[in-house]
Amino acid sequence: MLVLQGIVDGILAGALYALMGSGLTLVFGVMEVINFAQGIIVVLGAYFTYTFASHLGVDPFVTLLLTIPIMFTLGYAVYMLLLRPIKRDRVIMSLLVMYATAVVIEGVLDLVFGGTLVEVTASYGTSSVHLGSLDFPNVYLLAFGLSAVLLAALFWILYHTKFGRSLRATTQNLTAAKLVGINVDHVSALTLGIGVGLGAAGGMLFGMTTPFNAASSYDLISRLLVIVILGGFGSVWGAGVAAIVMLVIEDVVAVVWSPVWGQTVFYLVLALVLMFRPQGLFGRRLARAQ
Amino acid sequence: MKRRQLIGRLRATGPRRRGAVLVTAAAVAAMAAPALGVGTAAAHAARRDALHGVVTIGASVSLSGDFSATGKTTQQGYEAFQTWANEHGGILGHKVVFKFLSDGSSPTQVTTDYQKLITVTHVNFLVGPYSTLLTKPASEVANRYHMALVEGIGGGPSVFEAGLHNVFDVSASAIYQGISFAKWVAKVYKPQPVAYAAITTPFNEPIVTGIKKYLDSKGFTTAVFKVYPLETADFTPIASAIAATHARIVAIGSQPPDGEGLIKDFVSSGYNPTVLFEVSGPDQGTGFVKAVGKQNTTGVMWPNTWYPGANEGVVNTEMEKILEKEIHVKSVSLLSANMAEAFSAAQTLREAVDHIKSLTNVKLIKYMHSSSAKFTSVQGPVCFKPTGQNACARPFVFQWQHGKQLQVLPPTAPGSFKVMNPKPKWGQSKY
Numbered sequence: 001m002l003v004l005q006g007i008v009d010g011i012l013a014g015a016l017y018a019l020m021g022s023g024l025t026l027v028f029g030v031m032e033v034i035n036f037a038q039g040i041i042v043v044l045g046a047y048f049t050y051t052f053a054s055h056l057g058v059d060p061f062v063t064l065l066l067t068i069p070i071m072f073t074l075g076y077a078v079y080m081l082l083l084r085p086i087k088r089d090r091v092i093m094s095l096l097v098m099y100a101t102a103v104v105i106e107g108v109l110d111l112v113f114g115g116t117l118v119e120v121t122a123s124y125g126t127s128s129v130h131l132g133s134l135d136f137p138n139v140y141l142l143a144f145g146l147s148a149v150l151l152a153a154l155f156w157i158l159y160h161t162k163f164g165r166s167l168r169a170t171t172q173n174l175t176a177a178k179l180v181g182i183n184v185d186h187v188s189a190l191t192l193g194i195g196v197g198l199g200a201a202g203g204m205l206f207g208m209t210t211p212f213n214a215a216s217s218y219d220l221i222s223r224l225l226v227i228v229i230l231g232g233f234g235s236v237w238g239a240g241v242a243a244i245v246m247l248v249i250e251d252v253v254a255v256v257w258s259p260v261w262g263q264t265v266f267y268l269v270l271a272l273v274l275m276f277r278p279q280g281l282f283g284r285r286l287a288r289a290q
Numbered sequence: 291m292k293r294r295q296l297i298g299r300l301r302a303t304g305p306r307r308r309g310a311v312l313v314t315a316a317a318v319a320a321m322a323a324p325a326l327g328v329g330t331a332a333a334h335a336a337r338r339d340a341l342h343g344v345v346t347i348g349a350s351v352s353l354s355g356d357f358s359a360t361g362k363t364t365q366q367g368y369e370a371f372q373t374w375a376n377e378h379g380g381i382l383g384h385k386v387v388f389k390f391l392s393d394g395s396s397p398t399q400v401t402t403d404y405q406k407l408i409t410v411t412h413v414n415f416l417v418g419p420y421s422t423l424l425t426k427p428a429s430e431v432a433n434r435y436h437m438a439l440v441e442g443i444g445g446g447p448s449v450f451e452a453g454l455h456n457v458f459d460v461s462a463s464a465i466y467q468g469i470s471f472a473k474w475v476a477k478v479y480k481p482q483p484v485a486y487a488a489i490t491t492p493f494n495e496p497i498v499t500g501i502k503k504y505l506d507s508k509g510f511t512t513a514v515f516k517v518y519p520l521e522t523a524d525f526t527p528i529a530s531a532i533a534a535t536h537a538r539i540v541a542i543g544s545q546p547p548d549g550e551g552l553i554k555d556f557v558s559s560g561y562n563p564t565v566l567f568e569v570s571g572p573d574q575g576t577g578f579v580k581a582v583g584k585q586n587t588t589g590v591m592w593p594n595t596w597y598p599g600a601n602e603g604v605v606n607t608e609m610e611k612i613l614e615k616e617i618h619v620k621s622v623s624l625l626s627a628n629m630a631e632a633f634s635a636a637q638t639l640r641e642a643v644d645h646i647k648s649l650t651n652v653k654l655i656k657y658m659h660s661s662s663a664k665f666t667s668v669q670g671p672v673c674f675k676p677t678g679q680n681a682c683a684r685p686f687v688f689q690w691q692h693g694k695q696l697q698v699l700p701p702t703a704p705g706s707f708k709v710m711n712p713k714p715k716w717g718q719s720k721y
Contacts, residue, residue: 002530009527010527013524013526106354110358115353115361116576116580117577119550119582126558126583127560128559135530135558137558137559211551211554212547213358215395218355219356219523220523250524251527255534258516258518259518260518262527263522
């Protein structure tokens with residue numbers, strides 16, 4: 001039964017990480033930018049939620065109506081102001097720009113909020129649904145639901161809209177997309193906006209499940225990068241599967257054996273997968289070189 | 291070897307060998323200088339003495355990384371001491387100025403920081419960083435330059451096992467911190483399964499293993515013992531494993547944010563242990579309340595040598611007032627124990643320096659090791675074993691009771707309140 005509880009915990013937490021990682025993989029898919037700021041963006045989203053929820057007294061989910069547009073605008077602005085002007089050594093320079101952005105955001109958060117750990121609270125945040133001896137924490141069930149809705153919306157945008165076609169075309173071949181008249185800059189800016197907006201939603205859920213401060217971003221970004229590498233850079237679907245695989249492995253090993261080995265076993269699985277599929281579970285082999 | 295002979299020998303060798311000789315000589319000189327306490331150390335002392343009217347104290351604090359929450363409160367404790375000391379004549383009549391560097395919670399950076407504080411900033415004295423993990427490398431750097439490191443938040447066994455004579459911990463050491471709790475459990479409860487978990491840091495894990503060892507000797511059994519790495523972000527599986535045992539007694543070697551995270555998971559799963567002991571987290575005052583919700587604080591216990599409102603004399607009251615004013619907390623009961631630990635370290639340093647009437651670290655170390663050296667800090671009495679541990683420390687256990695942090699163990703100690711046992715169910719704190 002403990003194994004089953006581990007699986008349940010892993011799936012529920014995995015959905016949350018899938019949402020947080022989706023922005024990272026989406027941005028890489030379109031721009032080939034490893035968004036090192038994704039961890040701090042999630043934390044920024046959590047702080048926005050914390051601030052709005054505590055000052056306006058509204059439900060954390062309602063704050064998404066404010067945080068997603070704000071964060072979307074932030075992402076759009078970062079692309080237009082910081083990434084678009086880069087003309088040479090784009091991959092490495094954009095990596096540095098996003099790293100610098102992360103450091104600046106972390107500094108501002110430290111200045112405004114200090115290092116004290118805070119948490120987003122809600123009345124339903126500390127209760128669970130009990131099925132037999134299994135616990136389904138309400139907050140994780142809601143996180144799972146929101147992740148499913150937002151990821152489904154993302155898939156709908158990707159596969160059923162003109163913008164989605166442009167985005168996928170840009171992902172597949174940047175030069176060809178330009179040749180057929182796609183405004184690549186606009187698509188990229190919107191993509192970063194969406195990625196950062198998804199970070200806002202992920203941040204709200206992260207803040208509801210874990211006490212956090214600005215430094216929480218370091219552990220987050222390392223985990224998100226691992227998820228995206230396992231899933232395959234650029235694959236939203238892959239990030240989702242990888243997040244659930246990672247968290248289920250970690251949680252089952254942690255409850256049955258030891259939390260220390262939970263992460264070790266996961267990294268062993270990651271190494272084995274990359275030996276046979278260097279592009280990750282759902283990544284495309286050298287897509288851009290074709 | 292005389293200079294002329296040396297030049298002659300160098301001329302007689304080829305350029306390559308000559309270079310090797312010079313490099314070796316330079317390396318030996320560089321290594322020998324600090325060890326012999328000549329050259330570099332003397333030059334630093336001269337520069338330090340040249341700073342008229344100001345005594346500088348250096349500290350590395352964790353303003354980012356894993357310890358950023360507690361690193362900040364450590365800095366606030368030192369800053370409160372700076373304010374207090376300067377209102378009370380400074381050190382030896384000189385104004386006290388702290389020099390802070392940020393270490394990002396990294397043992398590598400903390401080494402660089404203390405090296406820089408000694409050789410570039412030329413501080414007069416050093417006080418410790420946050421955690422055993424960072425205190426150990428810091429004490430090694432200080433030792434290399436014959437400087438004392440007075441600290442209050444690095445009491446894990448590994449700090450003292452190094453055999454250094456320059457490190458002085460003003461708080462209760464890790465191995466003593468859980469014993470009051472373990473003795474109380476063995477007295478109040480019949481032998482039964484106990485659930486343990488601990489983060490793999492050199493301070494937190496030894497406290498829990500110490501409790502376990504004591505309770506094992508009294509016939510208690512281990513329901514589960516989960517050891518988890520520092521970077522753990524998802525505490526649900528650990529909480530699930532503990533909850534599945536239905537153990538009534540839980541002892542966790544936590545530090546922020548895992549202690550808070552585990553409580554939240556216990557709350558949401560409806561698991562209500564009757565005794566919950568956490569090494570760190572509950573001692574963070576307002577930070578703990580914000581993280582777990584004020585309605586879930588009551589009954590949680592933790593070890594320490596100080597609590598807000600402690601009856602430790604005038605200085606303690608003055609320190610609490612300064613902190614209340616400087617960091618804008620609504621009540622002193624929300625102050626973090628790290629602040630008092632940091633304040634105590636600097637306070638003990640000041641008392642020792644005022645006694646020897648000198649800014650020389652070698653004299654300071656010698657005096658602090660002497661049997662006559664006894665100090666009074668906001669955490670209580672301080673005197674040192676040859677290893678640097680505080681032999682006079684009182685390892686108390688505290689408990690949140692309806693919004694207040696109260697000293698509860700040892701039960702016979704002056705100022706102890708009655709333990710709230712069993713811990714009320716989650717959500718039942720009254721304000």
